[in-house]
Amino acid sequence: MRDENNIVVMEGVTFTYPGAEQSVLNGVSLEIKRGDFVAVIGGNGSGKSTLCKTLNGLIPHYYVGDYEGNVQVNGLDTLKHNVAQLSRHVGYVYQDFENQLIRPTVLDDAGFAPLNYGFEDYMERGRRALRLVDLQCDPKEFIWQLSGGQKHQLALAGAISLDPDILIIDEPVAQLDPSHAGKIYDLLRNLNEFHGKTIIVIEHHTEFIAEYCKTVVLMDAGRVLWSKPVKEALRELRQLEASHIFPPQVTQAAAKVGESGNVQGTGRTGEGIGEYPVTLEEAVQYFGRFQGEHREEREGEGEAVDPLGSLEIVNSTMGLGDSISSENSINGSEPVIEVKHARFSYRTVTRERKIVLDDVSVTFNPGDLVALVGNNGAGKSSFLKLITGVTKPEAGHVRVKGVDTLRTPPEQLADMVTYIYQNPEEMFIEDSIRKDVEFFLKARSVQGYERKVDDILESFGLTELQHRDGRLLSGGQQRRASLAIGVAMNPSVILLDEPTANLDIATRKDITRLLQQLNRHVETVIVATHDMQLVAEWANRVIVMHQGRMIRNGTRESVFADADLLELAGLTAPQILELSRSLGMPQLCYTVDEFAQRWKAAGRREALAHGVCT
Numbered sequence: 001m002r003d004e005n006n007i008v009v010m011e012g013v014t015f016t017y018p019g020a021e022q023s024v025l026n027g028v029s030l031e032i033k034r035g036d037f038v039a040v041i042g043g044n045g046s047g048k049s050t051l052c053k054t055l056n057g058l059i060p061h062y063y064v065g066d067y068e069g070n071v072q073v074n075g076l077d078t079l080k081h082n083v084a085q086l087s088r089h090v091g092y093v094y095q096d097f098e099n100q101l102i103r104p105t106v107l108d109d110a111g112f113a114p115l116n117y118g119f120e121d122y123m124e125r126g127r128r129a130l131r132l133v134d135l136q137c138d139p140k141e142f143i144w145q146l147s148g149g150q151k152h153q154l155a156l157a158g159a160i161s162l163d164p165d166i167l168i169i170d171e172p173v174a175q176l177d178p179s180h181a182g183k184i185y186d187l188l189r190n191l192n193e194f195h196g197k198t199i200i201v202i203e204h205h206t207e208f209i210a211e212y213c214k215t216v217v218l219m220d221a222g223r224v225l226w227s228k229p230v231k232e233a234l235r236e237l238r239q240l241e242a243s244h245i246f247p248p249q250v251t252q253a254a255a256k257v258g259e260s261g262n263v264q265g266t267g268r269t270g271e272g273i274g275e276y277p278v279t280l281e282e283a284v285q286y287f288g289r290f291q292g293e294h295r296e297e298r299e300g301e302g303e304a305v306d307p308l309g310s311l312e313i314v315n316s317t318m319g320l321g322d323s324i325s326s327e328n329s330i331n332g333s334e335p336v337i338e339v340k341h342a343r344f345s346y347r348t349v350t351r352e353r354k355i356v357l358d359d360v361s362v363t364f365n366p367g368d369l370v371a372l373v374g375n376n377g378a379g380k381s382s383f384l385k386l387i388t389g390v391t392k393p394e395a396g397h398v399r400v401k402g403v404d405t406l407r408t409p410p411e412q413l414a415d416m417v418t419y420i421y422q423n424p425e426e427m428f429i430e431d432s433i434r435k436d437v438e439f440f441l442k443a444r445s446v447q448g449y450e451r452k453v454d455d456i457l458e459s460f461g462l463t464e465l466q467h468r469d470g471r472l473l474s475g476g477q478q479r480r481a482s483l484a485i486g487v488a489m490n491p492s493v494i495l496l497d498e499p500t501a502n503l504d505i506a507t508r509k510d511i512t513r514l515l516q517q518l519n520r521h522v523e524t525v526i527v528a529t530h531d532m533q534l535v536a537e538w539a540n541r542v543i544v545m546h547q548g549r550m551i552r553n554g555t556r557e558s559v560f561a562d563a564d565l566l567e568l569a570g571l572t573a574p575q576i577l578e579l580s581r582s583l584g585m586p587q588l589c590y591t592v593d594e595f596a597q598r599w600k601a602a603g604r605r606e607a608l609a610h611g612v613c614t
């Protein structure tokens with residue numbers, strides 16, 4: 001008999017994509033309770049997105065591969081109801097969400113689905129959805145004028161606009177800065193708790209799973225291994241870690257789970273918040289308490305000393321909003337990139353100029369591994385595009401290896417600079433990734449390219465996938481392929497936009513390792529990212545952008561030892577922990593509580609000596 005409490009019932013679902021040899025779902029059975037908040041987890045390529053596409057009817061109506069089994073969603077048999085009918089019940093934000101934005105302007109897009117369904121108040125529905133996702137921009141703005149993170153928020157607004165009972169989001173925070181990420185999850189919790197929506201997220205970030213989700217579904221090789229309440233699931237993952245099935249980070253969140261609620265210390269499940277922070281706000285407040293005191297101490301001590309002996313002296317008195325003029329040649333060599341007083345603006349829909357890069361001066365040297373961080377819309381991607389020469393400075397200049405980008409066509413600059421897009425799909429030209437890699441090696445006249453193709457494919461773990469079309473790979477596989485193609489372009493500078501978005505933790509680690517290797521092939525690597533773990537493990541230099549300006553430029557340690565910046569960058573407590581690790585805290589901390597306890601035990605002076613939260 002049908003259980004009315006279950007909003008999703010899958011029975012024996014098996015699916016093979018058209019033309020593929022192997023099935024991607026292998027007899028999946030799963031029940032999801034109405035009102036649940038579910039995280040679907042598993043390695044890249046394990047079938048998470050495919051499973052979710054069976055819930056809104058894309059499978060089997062759009063992807064007409066080999067399909068068996070039965071799926072009931074909100075009481076509807078997905079075989080008997082088409083995608084349009086099901087979309088009233090299931091809102092979906094895809095991993096490649098940019099393809100979901102189809103109307104020219106923001107409000108137009110947010111109200112598009114209600115308009116299609118004939119709702120007279122479609123504009124108001126669109127506006128309400130935009131307010132809910134807190135997309136702060138002119139509703140008349142063209143969608144191509146939005147930053148990557150803003151586009152993601154807009155796609156979410158579109159999915160909410162029809163007020164569906166189920167909301168599926170394939171990686172809600174992959175493109176978002178920490179403060180927006182927290183807000184999106186708060187919004188999802190609100191929709192879940194106060195509007196009764198069933199939320200399904202595909203998620204690799206365990207800190208969000210631990211804090212927000214109620215149930216975890218683990219997938220592996222097209223099978224659902226189990227579905228468990230979050231507390232039990234994270235404990236189980238911890239045991240799997242002990243047996244080396246999962247890398248340690250996957251299960252760090254397990255340590256946060258208390259005996260009787262979601263996350264210890266959130267205060268949201270009846271557990272006392274205690275003294276220690278878990279949320280961003282709590283963390284900023286908590287760490288902020290020590291800030292004033294330490295400043296006085298530092299002033300008393302005279303000159304600020306970089307505790308870990310940084311490579312460059314950072315002007316720590318530079319006020320927020322000042323631009324950087326850094327002549328930080330590490331070893332006296334010629335800068336690879338020199339940007340002087342560069343300014344860039346876009347024309348808005350109302351024909352005004354919107355300044356997105358404002359008097360930016362900075363140099364990059366051989367060996368620089370630079371993380372460009374800052375909130376959504378801060379200007380990171382715009383800055384990277386300026387270096388590629390695709391956009392030209394309106395004032396000032398940009399020189400790459402001495403070549404002025406203003407006077408040089410982008411195709412000539414492309415010999416020196418490779419830009420790896422936020423959306424990896426844009427890197428694929430041919431019908432297999434082997435051909436893509438070959439194409440660029442040939443185009444760059446690389447000697448012995450045939451051998452090199454194999455080397456590159458192997459070093460990026462793509463040998464088995466080499467004959468697959470990049471466009472048809474899973475999100476994580478596409479990321480790896482885009483890095484391989486970038487290396488095949490044989491540049492001096494590689495620019496990457498969010499290289500770790502959509503990656504499972506094992507692959508993320510792998511990409512961090514591969515990024516470390518990149519330095520052997522190219523002179524300078526610049527990565528625009530919200531992934532503080534990547535910053536902590538990879539960068540030797542961090543630049544913080546805010547409202548089109550570079551407000552700080554220095555080593556990881558010196559940049560993140562500034563509480564104002566922590567707040568500006570909107571870091572979450574787990575990220576602060578990651579940073580503490582990179583800053584050389586004596587032992588690895590798994591929880592905020594642990595960190596705070598150790599901090600207390602070690603004595604504040606010792607903690608400060610490690611440059612944490614000064």
Ligand SMILES: Nc1ncnc2c1ncn2[C@@H]1O[C@H](COP(=O)(O)OP(=O)(O)OP(=O)(O)O)[C@@H](O)[C@H]1O
Binds near residue numbers: 095
């Ligand atoms: N349109 C397609 N045609 C053929 N194969 C596909 C298609 N989409 C996905 N696949 C393959 O199906 C498998 C599962 O992909 P899916 O996107 O469901 O995985 P995932 O767990 O969501 O991965 P990720 O975390 O990387 O997004 C992968 O091997 C992928 O290459």
Ligand SMILES: Nc1ncnc2c1ncn2[C@@H]1O[C@H](COP(=O)(O)OP(=O)(O)OP(=O)(O)O)[C@@H](O)[C@H]1O
Binds near residue numbers: 149175381
């Ligand atoms: N083609 C465009 N036309 C007009 N405005 C644009 C265009 N592209 C970006 N912008 C605006 O420029 C600002 C900076 O965007 P940019 O993409 O550089 O930010 P970002 O720091 O990379 O953000 P994210 O982290 O969300 O990717 C944003 O306000 C964005 O709306």
